[in-house]
Amino acid sequence: MAAPLPSPGVGPPDDAPPAAGPCGSCAQASPGRLQRLGLAPGRHDHVVALAGNPNTGKSTVFNALTGLRQHVGNWSGKTVSRAEGGFTYGGAKYRIVDLPGTYSLLSTSTDEDVARDALLFGRPDVTVVVVDATRLERNLPLVLQVRQITGRVVVALNLVDEARRHGITVDTRHLSRELGVPVVATAARRGDGLPELLAAIAGTATTDDPPEPLALVHHDPQLEEAVAALAARVEARFPGVPNARWVALRLLEGDPGIEEAVRAGTLGELAGAPPLEAAGGAA
Amino acid sequence: MTSDLLDDATRLRDGLPEDFRDRVVESLYTDAARMAATSVDRDGVRARLTVDRALDRVLTHHVWGFLAMGVLFFGVFWFTIAGAAVPSELLYDLLVDDVHGWLLEVFAAVGAPWWVTGLLVDGVYLATAWVIAVMLPPMAIFFPLFTLLEDFGYLPRVAFNLDRLFARSGAHGKQALTMMMGYGCNAAGVTATRIIDSRRERLIAIITNNFSICNGRWPTLILMGTIFVGAVVPPWLAGFVAAGSVIAVVLVGIGVTLAVSWLLSRTVLRGESSVYSLELPPYRPPQVWRTLYTSIIDRTLKVLRRAVVMAAPAGAVIWLIGNVHLGDASVAAHLVTALDPIGWVIGLNGVILLAYLVAVPANEIIIPTIVMLTLTLGANTLGAAPGVMLELGDDQQIGSVLVTAGGWTLLTAVNLMLFTLLHNPCSTTVLTIWNETRSVRWTAVATLLPLGLGFIVCAITALVARLVM
Numbered sequence: 202m203a204a205p206l207p208s209p210g211v212g213p214p215d216d217a218p219p220a221a222g223p224c225g226s227c228a229q230a231s232p233g234r235l236q237r238l239g240l241a242p243g244r245h246d247h248v249v250a251l252a253g254n255p256n257t258g259k260s261t262v263f264n265a266l267t268g269l270r271q272h273v274g275n276w277s278g279k280t281v282s283r284a285e286g287g288f289t290y291g292g293a294k295y296r297i298v299d300l301p302g303t304y305s306l307l308s309t310s311t312d313e314d315v316a317r318d319a320l321l322f323g324r325p326d327v328t329v330v331v332v333d334a335t336r337l338e339r340n341l342p343l344v345l346q347v348r349q350i351t352g353r354v355v356v357a358l359n360l361v362d363e364a365r366r367h368g369i370t371v372d373t374r375h376l377s378r379e380l381g382v383p384v385v386a387t388a389a390r391r392g393d394g395l396p397e398l399l400a401a402i403a404g405t406a407t408t409d410d411p412p413e414p415l416a417l418v419h420h421d422p423q424l425e426e427a428v429a430a431l432a433a434r435v436e437a438r439f440p441g442v443p444n445a446r447w448v449a450l451r452l453l454e455g456d457p458g459i460e461e462a463v464r465a466g467t468l469g470e471l472a473g474a475p476p477l478e479a480a481g482g483a484a
Numbered sequence: 485m486t487s488d489l490l491d492d493a494t495r496l497r498d499g500l501p502e503d504f505r506d507r508v509v510e511s512l513y514t515d516a517a518r519m520a521a522t523s524v525d526r527d528g529v530r531a532r533l534t535v536d537r538a539l540d541r542v543l544t545h546h547v548w549g550f551l552a553m554g555v556l557f558f559g560v561f562w563f564t565i566a567g568a569a570v571p572s573e574l575l576y577d578l579l580v581d582d583v584h585g586w587l588l589e590v591f592a593a594v595g596a597p598w599w600v601t602g603l604l605v606d607g608v609y610l611a612t613a614w615v616i617a618v619m620l621p622p623m624a625i626f627f628p629l630f631t632l633l634e635d636f637g638y639l640p641r642v643a644f645n646l647d648r649l650f651a652r653s654g655a656h657g658k659q660a661l662t663m664m665m666g667y668g669c670n671a672a673g674v675t676a677t678r679i680i681d682s683r684r685e686r687l688i689a690i691i692t693n694n695f696s697i698c699n700g701r702w703p704t705l706i707l708m709g710t711i712f713v714g715a716v717v718p719p720w721l722a723g724f725v726a727a728g729s730v731i732a733v734v735l736v737g738i739g740v741t742l743a744v745s746w747l748l749s750r751t752v753l754r755g756e757s758s759v760y761s762l763e764l765p766p767y768r769p770p771q772v773w774r775t776l777y778t779s780i781i782d783r784t785l786k787v788l789r790r791a792v793v794m795a796a797p798a799g800a801v802i803w804l805i806g807n808v809h810l811g812d813a814s815v816a817a818h819l820v821t822a823l824d825p826i827g828w829v830i831g832l833n834g835v836i837l838l839a840y841l842v843a844v845p846a847n848e849i850i851i852p853t854i855v856m857l858t859l860t861l862g863a864n865t866l867g868a869a870p871g872v873m874l875e876l877g878d879d880q881q882i883g884s885v886l887v888t889a890g891g892w893t894l895l896t897a898v899n900l901m902l903f904t905l906l907h908n909p910c911s912t913t914v915l916t917i918w919n920e921t922r923s924v925r926w927t928a929v930a931t932l933l934p935l936g937l938g939f940i941v942c943a944i945t946a947l948v949a950r951l952v953m
Contacts, residue, residue: 345515
């Protein structure tokens with residue numbers, strides 16, 4: 202594991218200036234409010250999970266936020282296990298967990314299992330999905346799958362500098378409306394967009410009224426009927442599960458991880474029980 | 485009580501059409517495609533992408549791709565060999581000549597007993613200083629170059645080129661990626677096999693990862709290539725031939741990887757090959773300064789620290805076995821005498837085998853250990869105290885010590901290079917293999933198979949060389 206760099210002004214979070222005035226949360230006020238805590242986040246207020254397809258600059262975003270120098274490789278399958286770090290922002294401490302890069306959460310490999318379980322059972326306060334602006338179409342399925350699990354999502358539209366060079370522009374406002382969550386354009390290698398990303402993370406972490414998980418829309422009445430029937434049973438068995446329809450679909454598909462959670466009764470933790478520490482949910 | 489929920493799921497699933505999973509995924513991708521289409525605006529895409537495409541056409545070509553691969557890696561090794569000579573010499577002068585002499589004076593001044601001085605200064609300090617002088621310069625050149633290639637996006641192309649070969653040998657294509665990781669560190673390579681989902685193919689990747697030469701072994705190869713193989717040809721050719729000999733060992737390693745994979749997948753680990761898709765990322769201009777910084781901090785210093793941590797106790801062990809006497813000879817002499825016959829059969833010698841025993845925790849210290857032991861046992865001819873490494877000025881002097889005191893020949897050097905490739909993984913890697921497989925049997929296979937191969941290959945080389953020469 203890389204050694205944390207000495208970062209200027211690291212101190213106890215209480216020393217951090219309080220978010221002052223009406224401009225406390227706006228992007229312009231934020232760069233000075235970031236403190237990188239490297240590998241020693243200690244006690245934390247919020248857990249942030251970092252998801253994304255391989256090769257989208259996910260680790261670069263992780264390093265930019267934590268001040269760590271986790272080695273960044275330009276090839277798939279670089280982060281096999283999870284890396285963790287921390288930062289403080291606006292007086293609150295964040296623990297950030299870098300999940301393995303995956304194309305989906307369908308649980309067809311160890312990577313996907315680790316990522317999926319961390320999102321589902323680790324219940325992060327914010328999930329940042331890093332997507333490659335030059336390959337949006339290939340990245341969006343993962344975003345949609347994460348959105349089906351939770352509404353506490355921020356999309357970091359990364360590599361916009363590269364996209365610009367390739368003549369690609371992405372309408373972030375439109376995308377944000379479609380997904381129902383903030384979409385922030387970033388070029389993490391150069392640090393562009395990080396203040397806005399931090400503001401969006403803080404906003405999502407602290408909001409009392411996060412967007413609902415994305416509803417599953419099936420244009421197949423037969424499937425819809427089965428999902429609705431099973432979702433009702435899931436609700437009855439685990440009252441308060443926020444995404445019963447999603448769980449129902451996974452059960453229909455025979456997802457062994459979810460079946461195991463039903464058998465062990467841990468699925469209930471998706472409901473009201475306190476979330477698992479992100480560190481405790483290691484695969 | 486919860487299984488009724490699962491029963492319901494099974495019952496409902498049975499009522500659904502067989503391809504409903506595909507439909508679910510399909511609707512996901514349809515939604516994604518619609519969103520992407522309405523959010524993305526592109527122009528001039530074709531114009532920019534042709535550079536990438538043109539590069540890929542060459543670098544992943546079934547002939548030019550391999551040629552480019554050879555040229556690039558050859559260049560990296562040549563730079564490393566040619567560039568490391570001068571800084572290595574400076575480090576020798578400083579650490580081994582000056583500081584060692586100075587430390588001896590300090591210890592003498594405070595009146596330390598001879599065995600304290602011996603153990604700490606001649607044992608622990610010298611071994612550590614040696615490791616730094618031998619390893620730091622080549623690593624500080626090799627890692628940044630390798631990382632630049634990686635940053636540029638070249639490694640996935642290598643994986644792509646090798647994929648066909650791996651598929652033909654019954655292994656998973658992703659094994660090419662874990663093999664690439666192994667060139668940095670085998671323990672990391674073994675951990676990286678988690679990206680392979682099928683247990684069968686993962687085991688093949690784990691067992692063969694040791695055939696990728698790791699950080700700890702590059703210096704041995706480079707040094708042997710420089711001192712012995714390069715010395716056979718005229719000086720102006722020496723650098724090329726030395727780099728070529730290192731490449732040759734790497735190629736033998738790839739060949740052995742493929743052969744062992746083929747053998748395993750046709751015998752104990754039989755099964756179907758999985759299909760996967762390998763994304764070729766766009767080429768990105770490497771961030772040169774950033775890369776230099778991270779590869780020095782992350783790789784060079786990390787590896788060096790490990791080497792130093794391992795070298796210090798090894799130095800003590802070497803000094804002890806060189807100075808503790810049983811009967812009329814030191815422990816080291818007894819061990820070397822016992823190992824010599826085996827060493828002779830495989831074209832090495834007892835000193836090298838003993839060094840491999842001492843260096844099980846870290847391959848990094850092989851060369852320093854060999855030189856230290858050679859000097860200890862051949863001490864009388866060179867006038868050094870037992871367990872003390874002579875103050876050697878440069879690579880050529882190491883060579884002359886090994887030849888005069890150790891009786892080395894070109895065969896010894898070549899077989900040491902082969903044995904460097906083919907022997908048991910270091911203890912960290914063995915531990916990692918056990919962690920990943922949780923199986924004593926597969927850990928034993930992964931440990932002993934390369935060692936056995938090493939003995940067989942070296943014995944054959946020695947036999948052939950002795951018959952011919």
